[in-house]
Amino acid sequence: MKIPSFSGKSKPPERKKFRTRQKSLADWHPGWLRVADWSIIVGSVFLCLLLLPTRFPGTELLRIGPNWLLIWVVAWSVKRSVWSGTLAGIILGLLQDAMTSPEPSHAITLGFVGFLTALIQKPRFIQEDFISIALIVFVMAIVAETGFGLLLKLSGDRSTDFIWAYYQRVTLASAILSSLWAPVLYYPLNVWWEKMKLVNSH
Structure with a gap:
């Protein structure tokens, strides 16, 4: 028997509160999850390709911009095997060759960057925070530009003065901007x- 309130009216029943359950990645169909993963990988690579020749305010120093493809290779390689990092660097280097010039090939330098990044991260020498990633990118940008300069020298169609001037102008600017971005x-x-990684581990 309901006890009437002082106003003479019975107390209205409380409304049930329904909590909406957010759908996590674990609830996705494995096929759609795989499609989403590959879409993000391929989409981010093509975004880097589009950003490579683009100069936005704050992304330019001495008419040099960040090496977005190198940043992507480092981001990919820090948590993967040496083979996976090397292969990713070679593929992105070939894509850069298609946009610029295949001689000398960027596949060699970016492949070496992927190899070296995965190698130094295999025993987890450096922790994966923003400062560490920026430091890795800075060093790898210098390594990549040094390797590219050596390839220019080995090709023999450019003078040493030209290569040295290119190296001085590009290397430090590319390393600074790439590490900042x-x-x-x-x-x-x-x-x-x-x-x-969490979804695949369950």
């Missing part, structure tokens, strides 16, 4: 790959 690309990719 590395977290912008690394953070969203790392968040996605960490979620994928």
Whole structure:
């Protein structure tokens, strides 16, 4: 028997609160999850290709911009095998060759960057925070530009003075800008790959 309130009216029944359950990646169909993963990988690569010749305010120093493809290779290689990092660097280097010039090939330098990044991260020498990633990108940009300069020298069709002037102008500017902008690309990719790693582990 309901006890009437002081107003003479019975107390209305409380409404049930329904909590909406957010759908996580673990609830996705494996096929759609694989499609989403590959879409993000391919989409981010093509975004880097589009950004490579683009000069936005704050992304240019001495008419040099960040090496977005190198940043992507580093972001990919820090948590993968040496073979996977090397292969990713070679593929992205070939794509850069298609946009610029295949002589000397960027596949050699980016492949070496992927190899070296995965190699030094295999025993986890460096922790994966923003500062560490920026430091890795800075060093790898210098390695890549040094390797590219050596390839120019070995090709024999350019003078040593030209190569040295190119190296001085490009290397430090590319390393500084690439390291500063590395977290912008690394953070969203790392968040996605960490979620994928958790889903695949269950």
